[in-house]
Amino acid sequence: MSSHYDVLILGAGMAGLSCARRLQDAGKKVLVLEKARGLGGRMACRRTEKGAWDHGAQYFTASDRDFAAQVAAWQQSGSVAxxxxxxxxxxxxxxxxxxxxxxxxxxPGMNAPLRALADGIEILFDVKIAGLEAIDGGWQVLAGEQSWQASQVVLSTPAEQVGPLLPAGHALATLAASCQMxxxxxxxxxxxxxxxxxxxxxxxxxxxxxxxxxxxxxxxxxxxxxxxxxxxxxxxxxxxxxxxxxxxxxxxxxxxxxxxxxxxxxxxxxxxxxxxxxxxxxxxGALPVADLPYALSNDGLALAGDWLAGGKVEGAYRSGSALAAALLA
Ligand SMILES: Cc1cc2nc3c(=O)[nH]c(=O)nc-3n(C[C@H](O)[C@H](O)[C@H](O)COP(=O)(O)OP(=O)(O)OC[C@H]3O[C@@H](n4cnc5c(N)ncnc54)[C@H](O)[C@@H]3O)c2cc1C
Structure with missing residues (x-):
């Protein structure tokens, strides 16, 4: 089975979802593919009969103007305090x-703002992407028997998980390999x-x-x-x-x-x-801060993630959101 989208986004963490939100709001047909059973990435929460834990990110700061405006909106709607x-x-x-x-x-958990970002966005969970193949006019993303096609693919995984997904020797894989986590x-x-x-x-x-x-x-x-x-x-x-x-x-x-x-x-x-x-x-882990908080190659592949924007939740948001703006420009 194969389905075609404008943009496929790998990873339902802060970078992937901030990218997806902005693209979908601008009218793009977007699909997010996530290997875990829920959204959040490193902002995920653990729940048991003994209650809940934020076992990844503990809190976040908001020094960037756009992110601060987003945090104010989340605070207003009760998903952030x-x-x-x-x-x-x-x-x-x-x-x-x-x-x-x-x-x-x-x-009530660190992943709450991600739930807000994900509202109305198509996300498939439990899908571990194994690789990407170039096809006519875009890319095919593969997971077992399943595949999806798009003209643009965004990888928002941690740096060290980028390389195995990309064609050998791809410039974006080289960039990701330079970031140690x-x-x-x-x-x-x-x-x-x-x-x-x-x-x-x-x-x-x-x-x-x-x-x-x-x-x-x-x-x-x-x-x-x-x-x-x-x-x-x-x-x-x-x-x-x-x-x-x-x-x-x-x-x-x-x-x-x-x-x-x-x-x-x-x-x-x-x-x-x-x-x-x-x-x-x-x-x-993060690369030294560069002019652009994302990486975009002209063959339809792009990278977003905290590691391209100084690390941390705020960097992840900035990276995903700025990449979406670049793709829409
Ligand atoms: C223990 C810990 C403490 C932290 N504390 C703080 C803190 O206090 N303040 C702060 O600002 N930040 C903190 N951080 C960092 C913060 O969590 C990250 O900066 C931010 O959540 C990164 O978001 P991201 O979207 O870039 O990546 P991620 O959240 O890692 O999202 C990437 C997603 O890609 C998915 N994925 C990976 N490979 C595949 C694949 N092959 N197929 C499909 N999906 C895939 C992953 O499952 C994940 O959901 C902490 C992180 C950890 C782990």
């Missing part, structure tokens, strides 16, 4: 307060009792962990006492191939050790905690 949590930094000896910045979160192991923690730590988000500047956040301090998460810890890029790289169970065991110990020298009461009771680990193989 200001994170009022108390944010601290810990260097192993003392707390400090990071410089003030407005931190935005999706409501770092992994991140995430620890998802559920406590049967409230944990009375004096912060809601903590930057950690020593040891295996680099970040800890109280998920329930973000609007709309419910009352479950759920926390997320992220391992540092160094630790995650060194322990990349652990099984989730082994990573969970090691990070649980690191979580316990974190509090040894911390001047806090209300430490978590470990037997009342349940934990699991998730690996983000391609969590972060």
């Amino acid at each position: 200001d994170w009022q949590g108390k944010i601290q930094a810990w260097d192993g000896q003392r707390f400090s307060t990071p410089s003030a910045t407005q931190r935005w979160v999706g409501v 770092e992994p991140c192991w995430a620890l998802l923690i559920h406590s049967a009792r409230p944990i009375a730590l004096p912060f809601d988000g903590l930057f950690i500047n020593q040891g295996p962990l680099s970040w800890l956040a109280r998920n329930s301090s973000k609007l709309g998460r419910g009352s479950e006492e759920n926390w997320v810890a992220h391992a540092s890029p160094e630790w995650s790289r060194q322990h990349l191939e652990l099984t989730p169970d082994k990573a969970c065991a090691m990070l649980s110990r690191a979580f316990g050790d974190l509090f040894h020298d911390m001047p806090v009461d209300g430490l978590p009771v470990f037997k009342l905690l349940q934990m699991s680990a998730h690996r983000w193989r391609f969590a972060s």
